[in-house]
Amino acid sequence: MDGTIVIQNLTKSFQGFKAVDSLTLTVKRRSFLGFLGPNGAGKTTTIKILTNLLSASEGQAFLNDVDVTKYPKKALAGVGAVVETPEFYPFLTPNETLEYLGTLRGMPKREIGRRGKEVLGTVKLEEWADTRIGKFSKGMKQRLAIAQALLHEPHVLILDEPTSGLDPRGMVEVRNILKDLKKGDYTIFMSSHLLNEVQEICDSVALIDHGKLLAHDAVSSLVSSSTAKAIEVRVLQPLDGHTIERISGFEGVESAAPLSETLLSISFKGDETDQARLLADIQALGLKVVSFKESGIPLESLYMSLITDSR
Ligand SMILES: Nc1ncnc2c1ncn2[C@@H]1O[C@H](COP(=O)(O)OP(=O)(O)OP(=O)(O)O)[C@@H](O)[C@H]1O
Numbered sequence: 001m002d003g004t005i006v007i008q009n010l011t012k013s014f015q016g017f018k019a020v021d022s023l024t025l026t027v028k029r030r031s032f033l034g035f036l037g038p039n040g041a042g043k044t045t046t047i048k049i050l051t052n053l054l055s056a057s058e059g060q061a062f063l064n065d066v067d068v069t070k071y072p073k074k075a076l077a078g079v080g081a082v083v084e085t086p087e088f089y090p091f092l093t094p095n096e097t098l099e100y101l102g103t104l105r106g107m108p109k110r111e112i113g114r115r116g117k118e119v120l121g122t123v124k125l126e127e128w129a130d131t132r133i134g135k136f137s138k139g140m141k142q143r144l145a146i147a148q149a150l151l152h153e154p155h156v157l158i159l160d161e162p163t164s165g166l167d168p169r170g171m172v173e174v175r176n177i178l179k180d181l182k183k184g185d186y187t188i189f190m191s192s193h194l195l196n197e198v199q200e201i202c203d204s205v206a207l208i209d210h211g212k213l214l215a216h217d218a219v220s221s222l223v224s225s226s227t228a229k230a231i232e233v234r235v236l237q238p239l240d241g242h243t244i245e246r247i248s249g250f251e252g253v254e255s256a257a258p259l260s261e262t263l264l265s266i267s268f269k270g271d272e273t274d275q276a277r278l279l280a281d282i283q284a285l286g287l288k289v290v291s292f293k294e295s296g297i298p299l300e301s302l303y304m305s306l307i308t309d310s311r
């Protein structure tokens with residue numbers, strides 16, 4: 001279907017070493033996939049094959065129904081990509097850069113002007129449209145990279161670690177742009193190292209290691225009741241052993257360990273209703289709860305267990 005990404009049995013060998021190993025993965029139209037995996041997992045290699053920067057050893061990848069391994073030009077016509085830190089000519093302005101890139105893509109001049117304005121608005125660089133890129137921060141360059149990817153109105157976007165190397169503010173700015181894009185008609189494939197980022201902006205997650213797919217599911221199912229999460233509870237008065245023992249026995253509680261006299265870390269399995277009940281149960285013990293919050297990233301425990309198993 002138009003706007004989908006279908007990867008079938010994709011393999012890339014470098015002198016016998018399989019960087020991508022029989023990868024099969026489908027991204028539904030208008031969904032946002034986070035492609036996670038440790039260093040060397042094969043994320044960039046997969047993305048380079050999807051964007052025809054590398055050839056596949058085996059398998060296919062369909063972008064908008066066209067196999068990029070066979071018909072790269074046609075397959076990539078409706079695709080925008082940001083792969084690796086983009087290098088722009090420092091002496092050009094964003095307007096000049098987009099004009100140059102649009103011309104390379106065969107877009108009519110008027111269309112480039114119209115879209116250029118739109119995409120610079122999307123990435124919040126309109127005020128910088130005529131400033132030389134040499135003056136730009138890394139975050140601004142990354143936003144310009146997203147703008148150029150959107151120029152020819154693609155419906156599929158492929159991004160390799162779009163927030164990597166940015167400072168916290170730069171990261172937030174890029175994430176906000178990606179969140180805005182979710183409202184439009186885009187299918188997005190984004191690699192990342194950052195579990196919190198994927199959890200915050202993606203609909204589904206594919207986790208790979210050693211080139212192999214370990215898990216692929218909706219973010220909401222992956223972080224659901226099946227995985228234990230850490231909850232930190234801070235109370236007003238010091239906790240005693242008896243109280244901690246009682247909390248350890250509450251439904252869904254796997255363990256409860258004091259981090260200080262008034263801070264308890266609870267490993268807990270359950271959905272939001274169960275979690276609300278846990279808080280009520282703790283308060284029913286007569287404890288004055290100052291704060292009750294999930295600590296750490298729910299995806300983290302799943303990630304750690306799957307990656308450890310595959311190593
Ligand atoms: N041109 C190449 N020749 C030989 N091996 C390569 C080549 N490109 C990548 N590899 C190897 O393939 C594996 C996967 O690399 P890849 O860059 O796809 O990982 P990644 O998941 O993007 O990692 P990172 O998170 O560090 O960006 C690594 O072991 C890497 O060393």
Ligand SMILES: [Mg+2]
Binds near residue numbers: 043044045
């Ligand atoms: Mg990479």
